[in-house]
Amino acid sequence: MQLIYHSNFLAHQTDGHPERPERLSAFADLPSASLPEAESWLSLVHDEIYIDRVRRAVASGQCLDPETPISSGSWQASISAVAATRLAMETGGFALCRPPGHHAYPAHSSGFCIFNNIAIVATHLARQGKKVLVFDFDSHLGDGTSRIFQATNQVMYWSVHQFPAFPGHGWINEIGVGQGTGFTINSPLPPGSGDDIFWMAFNHFLPIAQQFNPDIVAISAGFDGYQYEPLLDLCFSMDLYYKLGLRLSECFDNTFATLEGGYNLHALPKCIYNFIAGINQLPAPYHENPTQTGKRIREDFESNLSAGLHELAPYWSIT
Numbered sequence: 001m002q003l004i005y006h007s008n009f010l011a012h013q014t015d016g017h018p019e020r021p022e023r024l025s026a027f028a029d030l031p032s033a034s035l036p037e038a039e040s041w042l043s044l045v046h047d048e049i050y051i052d053r054v055r056r057a058v059a060s061g062q063c064l065d066p067e068t069p070i071s072s073g074s075w076q077a078s079i080s081a082v083a084a085t086r087l088a089m090e091t092g093g094f095a096l097c098r099p100p101g102h103h104a105y106p107a108h109s110s111g112f113c114i115f116n117n118i119a120i121v122a123t124h125l126a127r128q129g130k131k132v133l134v135f136d137f138d139s140h141l142g143d144g145t146s147r148i149f150q151a152t153n154q155v156m157y158w159s160v161h162q163f164p165a166f167p168g169h170g171w172i173n174e175i176g177v178g179q180g181t182g183f184t185i186n187s188p189l190p191p192g193s194g195d196d197i198f199w200m201a202f203n204h205f206l207p208i209a210q211q212f213n214p215d216i217v218a219i220s221a222g223f224d225g226y227q228y229e230p231l232l233d234l235c236f237s238m239d240l241y242y243k244l245g246l247r248l249s250e251c252f253d254n255t256f257a258t259l260e261g262g263y264n265l266h267a268l269p270k271c272i273y274n275f276i277a278g279i280n281q282l283p284a285p286y287h288e289n290p291t292q293t294g295k296r297i298r299e300d301f302e303s304n305l306s307a308g309l310h311e312l313a314p315y316w317s318i319t
Helices: 007-011 021-027 039-044 048-060 074-091 117-127 143-148 195-212 238-251 268-279 295-312
Strands: 132-136 155-162 184-189 216-221 255-259
Touching: 007 021, 007 074, 021 268, 039 048, 039 074, 039 117, 048 074, 074 117, 074 255, 117 132, 117 143, 117 155, 117 216, 117 255, 132 195, 143 155, 155 195, 184 195, 184 295, 195 238, 195 295, 238 268, 255 268
Parallel strands: 132 155, 132 216, 155 184, 216 255
Antiparallel strands: none
């Protein structure tokens, strides 16, 4: 898995907002990739009225919503983020892009996200008859992605995230609707959860994802669960991201990834490089001791874990 970068991602200026160009400054020496066409792919997920609204908002300098500022370069950056995610799908790469996408809905922006990069590409794959697992380890629920795929059995959405936290849902009983019932997996983690809690969640729900038997795994890679992250209250180490890359490479043959959150400017590149090294089964470039969780938080999580598995038991083999 190789990093896919383009200088266009820096054109989305946000005036000191947490989702700012400096998130990618450590990668600015990477060459700009030759990106494929992507504008025509927007309508796979997004309403034409909303796409036109984004164009007009960028031209006029208006905000899309209170959490998602834009600038004159935001259209270029957003289209490039979709294009980089498309290229990641085609090459098995990691789209090192911004703005992120997993909070974006078909008809509106949300949570720093303009277009839903991962959902657009996953929809393309699904229309080709592929079974797609979207694994979202950003520590905010990807509510836009979850909503987009909640009624389909061709795309499984699996999120490991902090709860409670923005966007305010992603609980264990949200397992999809209609034909998609059982194909949404939410693994909510209490604030204060460390590496040990993450692995309990991952290891208990992984067999369901494997039973789904996806043709391809689309990874929404967010690093805002890091223990010194400014926007959330989880306690993951850099070691976790390396081991997660290893586990995913061992469990699934066909993967690609796109960047979502992660706002600790010092730690973000280290977490990303660790994850990439794990996926590529190379030694970890950075080391940090795994974190452990207090007894009360662990007990709360174990209760929720049992209830979550019970919700999915009618649809999958739970051991």
